[in-house]
Amino acid sequence: MSERWSGFSYIVTNLARFVRPGEVTFSGVNSTPPMLACLLAKRAYDFDFVYLNVAGGVQPRPSKIPLSSSDPVLAQGSAAIFANEDFYDLCTRGGMDLCFLGAAQIDGHGRTNVSVIGDWHRPKVRLPGGGGGAVMLPTARRAVTWRTEHSTRTLVDRLDFVTAAGPLHGVATPIAVFVERGGRLALQSWHPQVSLAEVRRRTGFAFDAAGAGPTPFPAAREAAALRCLDPDGRFERDANVSID
Amino acid sequence: MPPTPSTGTTVIPLADMAARVPDGASVALGGSFLHRGPFAFVRELIRQRKRDLEIIKQSPGYDIDILCRAGCVARARAGIVAMEGNFGLAPWYRRAVETQRIALEEHACMTLTAGLRAAAFGVPFQPVGGVHGSDLAALNRWASITDPYGSGGDVWVIPAIRPDIAVIHVNEATEHGDARVRGTSHWDRILTRAARQVFVVAEALAPTAAFEDRPELTLVPGFLVQAVSVAPNGAWPGSCWPRYDVDYPAVEDYLDAARPLDAHLERAPEAAEPARV
Numbered sequence: 065m066s067e068r069w070s071g072f073s074y075i076v077t078n079l080a081r082f083v084r085p086g087e088v089t090f091s092g093v094n095s096t097p098p099m100l101a102c103l104l105a106k107r108a109y110d111f112d113f114v115y116l117n118v119a120g121g122v123q124p125r126p127s128k129i130p131l132s133s134s135d136p137v138l139a140q141g142s143a144a145i146f147a148n149e150d151f152y153d154l155c156t157r158g159g160m161d162l163c164f165l166g167a168a169q170i171d172g173h174g175r176t177n178v179s180v181i182g183d184w185h186r187p188k189v190r191l192p193g194g195g196g197g198a199v200m201l202p203t204a205r206r207a208v209t210w211r212t213e214h215s216t217r218t219l220v221d222r223l224d225f226v227t228a229a230g231p232l233h234g235v236a237t238p239i240a241v242f243v244e245r246g247g248r249l250a251l252q253s254w255h256p257q258v259s260l261a262e263v264r265r266r267t268g269f270a271f272d273a274a275g276a277g278p279t280p281f282p283a284a285r286e287a288a289a290l291r292c293l294d295p296d297g298r299f300e301r302d303a304n305v306s307i308d
Numbered sequence: 309m310p311p312t313p314s315t316g317t318t319v320i321p322l323a324d325m326a327a328r329v330p331d332g333a334s335v336a337l338g339g340s341f342l343h344r345g346p347f348a349f350v351r352e353l354i355r356q357r358k359r360d361l362e363i364i365k366q367s368p369g370y371d372i373d374i375l376c377r378a379g380c381v382a383r384a385r386a387g388i389v390a391m392e393g394n395f396g397l398a399p400w401y402r403r404a405v406e407t408q409r410i411a412l413e414e415h416a417c418m419t420l421t422a423g424l425r426a427a428a429f430g431v432p433f434q435p436v437g438g439v440h441g442s443d444l445a446a447l448n449r450w451a452s453i454t455d456p457y458g459s460g461g462d463v464w465v466i467p468a469i470r471p472d473i474a475v476i477h478v479n480e481a482t483e484h485g486d487a488r489v490r491g492t493s494h495w496d497r498i499l500t501r502a503a504r505q506v507f508v509v510a511e512a513l514a515p516t517a518a519f520e521d522r523p524e525l526t527l528v529p530g531f532l533v534q535a536v537s538v539a540p541n542g543a544w545p546g547s548c549w550p551r552y553d554v555d556y557p558a559v560e561d562y563l564d565a566a567r568p569l570d571a572h573l574e575r576a577p578e579a580a581e582p583a584r585v
Contacts, residue, residue: 093341093367094392118340120492131393131556134341134367136491136549147492148340148366152418156437175441178388179414184447190405190412192397195367195388198416199438228416229441302394 069281071238071305072097073290074255075210077282078236079164080104082208085111087161090151090204091133092118092196096303097210097236098164099133100293107289116154120145129293131302152196156203163204165197165228167211169220172269174231174249176201176209177223184225197228206233212305214239216268238307239263241279245272253279255307317485317530322537322578325507326352329473332382334362336424336503338476338496339543341369341392342554344489346477346509348542348578354378355573364424364471366417366495370546370559373398377569381410385469387417393556395563414444421498423469428501432468439464474503477543478527479551481510485533486519486526491549493527500527505534509542511551541577 079101083089089105091098095118102115103126115123118134125141139145146154154160167176168191176197182188201207207230211218214237235242235249239258242249251271254263256278264273282290294300326349329335335353339345350371353361360382363372368384369391375381377400384401391398404410415423419436426434435453439445445452445464455461476496478487487508489496500506506528513536519526541548545558562572573579 093388094390118492119343132342132554134343134392135554136343136547137553139491139549145492147497148417148495149421149498152421153437156418179444184414184443186408187406190397190402192388192390193386193412193414194416194419194442194444196417198442198444199418199436201438202440203438226441226443 069255069257070300071212071307072300072303073282074238074279074307075212075236075305076100076104076290077286078241078279079208079210080108080286082162082206082234083109083113084162086113088114088116088154088159089162090116090160091164093134094166094192095133095164096299099138100290100299101164103129103293104286104289107292108283108285116146116151118148120147122146152199155200158203158205160200160204161206163200163207165200165207165209166195167209169218169223170209170211170232170235171220171223172248172271174244175223175226175229176232177225177227179225179227181224194227201228201230201232208232208234208236210236212238212303214266216266220268238305239266242271248272250274251276253277255279256281257307317533317536319483319513319536319538322348322352322509322539325349325509325535325537326356328535329353329358331358332360334364334472336364336471336474336499337368337371338474338494338499339546340367340494341390342546342559344477344494344543344548345371345546346475346542347371347544347546348539348576349475349477349507349509350375351573351576351578353380364420364469366420369398370562373401374562376400376404376410383411383413385413385415385420387415387420391559391563393554395559399563413448416444419444419466420469421495422466424498424502426466426468427470428498433465434468435463435465469502471499471503473505473507474499475507475509476500476528477509477548479510479548480512480514481508481536482514482516482519482530483536484516485528485530485536486516487528487533488519488525489527497527500532506532507535507537508533509537509539511540511542511548513538539578544577
C-alpha cells in the first residue's frame, strides 16, 4: 500500500464506506463523488444494496461513467425507471436509508447551506440553491455530504443561511470523516497524512474527537474499483482536490 | 396542417410556438440540467426577444442561464440551478440574481413540486415532507399546519404554483400531441398536469397507431397539449437519451464570455434546419 492517499480518493472511498448491506442508497444531481462512491461500493464490497440515482436508475449497469451525475446513462441496465417524484416520495415516507446531498457550508449541528454566501437578499455569491436538501436531509434515514475543500470557509460555526437541517449523518472531506453523535458532528477519523491538530485548525466548528484515529487506507478492492471507474484519472483531475 | 378537431392540438413551426408565449408569461420548462431540456424552444424565445418571463423549473441550468444572458427573465422559481458536469454555477443566472436583475423564489425541488401538485390536484396548497429547520420556510412565508386528524405532527404546506405554459422536449410525439420520453421523465409529468397550457417539442413525429399499440408508454395524452413542434437535436447542447449525449465542447463554448451569444444561437441545430411542420 502506498503511503500517499489523494484527497479525491479519500472522499470517494469514505463516502462508499457509508453504504450498508441491503439498504436503499441514492445519489443525485451535481454529485460526482457520491455517484462514484455508489459505483465503487458495487464493485468493491461483497454485499448488495439497492442503488437508486437521479437519472431514474434502479440497480443500473451503466456502460460508461458520465461526467454529469444525472446523465441518462446512469439508468442503463435498469429494469425500471424510478423518476424524481418517486424517489422524493420514497424519502419523505421513510424509505430512503442513505441519501448523498451536496453542501457549500456545513455547521457543527450537521446543517447545510447551498443557497448563498452573504445575505440572502444581497448575495455575495448566489449558490445553486435548495435542491434536495431541505426535504431529503430531515427525512432520509441517513444523509451524508462531502466537501472538496476542508477549511473554516466551508466547515463553519455559523451558516450564512440554513438551507437544510437534519442533522447530517456524515461528512467526508479531503482530510477527515465526521459522523453525527448526539446532534453534533463528531470526528470519526482523519487522513493519515495529516494530524488531528490540523483538522481542528482547519475546522470552523468545535467537535468531539473521542475515539477518532487515522482513517484506514483503501483496501485493495476499494483502490482497484476506483481505478476501474477512473482509469485515466479524468475525474481525479477535474475534482482538483488537495489535502493541503 | 389544420387543427385536429378532437383535441385542438396543432403541429406548428418552433417559431410559431415561441410566438404564442406573451411577454410576462410564466413558463415551466421540462428536463433537468443538461438533459432533455426544451433548449431549441428556449433559444427561439431569445430570438424573438421575449421579456419579463417567469421561469419555473426544479433544476434549470443552461436554459435559465441563456435566458438571463439574453435579458428575457424577470423572475425564477427554482430548486437547484447549475450547469452541472464540471461546469459549476450558471454564470449569467448567478450574476442576474446577485445584481438583483431577476427576482428569485428559492425552493427545494420537492417544495416546487408540491406547489405544482397543488395546481395539478386543483387544491390551494399541498403538504410536503421535510423542510423542518430550513430558512427557506420563513424566506418564502410558507405556513405549517398541525395534522387536523390528531397525530400531533406538523406539516409544511406550499401554495399552488400554476404555470401559464409548460414546455417539454420529448423523444417522439404524434400529430395530436401525445408524447413519449425515453429514460427518466424527470419532472415532466407533474409540469404537464399543473400548467394551463402544454407545448410539446419532439425529436420526431410518430404514427398514432404506434402509440395506440402501447398507450401505457405515453407520458402526456394529446388532449392536454395545445401545440406540437418538431425540432431534431433540439435538446442540444444537452442530451436526449438514447439519441445523443451532451455536447460538452459546445457547452464550454457557450460559457466562454468572449464568444458572442449570437454565434451560439446560429450554431444551434434548429438554426441550421428550421423546424419542420
